[in-house]
Amino acid sequence: VTDKKVSKAVIKRLPRYYRYLQTIKNEGIVRISSMELSTRMNVTASQIRQDLNCFGGFGQQGYGYNVEQLYAAIGEILGLDKQYKTVIIGAGNLGRALANYAGFERRGFNLVGAFDVSDDIIGTMLNGVEVMHIDRADEMFPVLKPDIAILTIPQRYAAATAAKLARLGIKGIWNFTHAELNAPEGVYVEDAHLSDGLMTLSHHITSGK
Amino acid sequence: VTDKKVSKAVIKRLPRYYRYLQTIKNEGIVRISSMELSTRMNVTASQIRQDLNCFGGFGQQGYGYNVEQLYAAIGEILGLDKQYKTVIIGAGNLGRALANYAGFERRGFNLVGAFDVSDDIIGTMLNGVEVMHIDRADEMFPVLKPDIAILTIPQRYAAATAAKLARLGIKGIWNFTHAELNAPEGVYVEDAHLSDGLMTLSHHITSGK
DNA sequence: TAGATTGTTAATCGATTAACAATC
C-alpha cells in the first residue's frame, strides 16, 4: 500500500467504493473487474483503475479485483481497522442521535464521554456514558484520551470550543455546527454542514433539477 | 438573475457564500469587495467574481457588492424564499433530531407529516405532528402534499421506500440512509451519507492529515 | 477626473477519460 500523490478528490471517493464493495461482498461476489464495478457505480472504469492505483496494484491483469481483499485494503486506507475514542460535545437531540447511531460503534468509533451545559441533560446517560458539564473537560480529557470530538452545539460557542478541544489534544472534530472552524494546527476538521445539503436540495427542487 | 451554464461546482459553493454573507450582514457590513470576501473565505477573488457572474452582475465596478442585496439574491437562487412541505420517513433518533432541528422551520421547511413502522413510535407527537404508520402514506400524501421527504430508515427499506415516495409525487429526498438511491425520474436526491464523513475523518487522523 | 473594482476573456492547472502495452 504505497501512496503516490493522492488527490483530495480520490480520498473523497474512497468511502463510496467502500460502501459498494461491502454490498458486493455481501452478495457473495468474489471477484470484480473495473468494468463491472463501473457499471454498478456509474463511474468510468478508467477512473476506478486510476483511483485504486494511487495506493498500489490491488488488481491482477486478466482477472480483475478480489472483492474481499480490495474491501479490506480500502478499509485500511480509511483507517477503519483502528479504534477511535470519541466524545460528544453537546448532547442535545442531534448529539444524542449521533451517539446512538448504529454504524458508529461497529466501525470502531467508541463513545467514551459526553458533555453539555444544560442542567436538564447533565447526569443523564447516553449510550453508556454519563453526560458531564463541559467545564469538566479539562479534568476528564487526560483520563478519557479521546481522539475525535463530535461537535453539536450552537454556532456561537463553536469557535471557542474548538480551540479548547485543540488545546486538550483532540485529533479530529466532526463539525455539525453552522460555524466554519479554521482548523487549529494538528486537528483535522470534517464539516457536516447539514443545512448546506438542505439548501442544495431546495435549489434543485425550485429550479427544476 | 439570468443563468448562464452553471456548473455543479458553483452550485455547491453557493450555500457557503450564503452562510458567510449572513455573518457579514449581521456584523452590519453594507458593502464588500470580492477581494475582502476572498480573504475571509479563503478562496480567490477571481473565483468569487466568476461564480457570482453565472447568475448576472450583482456587483458594481469601483464599489463591490451590496451585502444585503447579494445575500437576498443567493437566497433566491437557492430557493430559500419559498416554503416547502416536509415529511419525515423514519421517526427514530436521527429523524426526530432533524425534525426538531432549529434552522429547519426558519428556512422555510415546514414539517407536515411523520411516518414510521414501530408501534412504540406511532401515535407520538413530533414537532407538532402525529407519527403515523408508513402504510398510511398513500392515503395521506394527497392531503399533505409534501415536497420533500427526509429519509431516515434502515438501508434495506430505502430503495423500495424511495420508489414509493416517487410514485406519490415527492419532489426531493434528503437521503440519510446508507443506500445509494438511483433517483427516480423527476425526483432530486440529496445524499447526506454521514458515515462517509466519518470515514474521511478517520482516514485523515490515521494518515496524519 | 482618478481610483477602485467589477465582468469577462485568456492562460493555467488539475482531474477525468481514452488508449494501449504489459502481464496474468
Added chain:
DNA sequence: TAGATTGTTAATCGATTAACAATC
C-alpha cells in the same frame, strides 16, 4: 497459448486562476 483485464501513459476536458479592459 489466447483472452481478459490491469497499470499507466497520453489526450481531453473542465474548472480555477490571472489579467485587463470596461465602467461605476
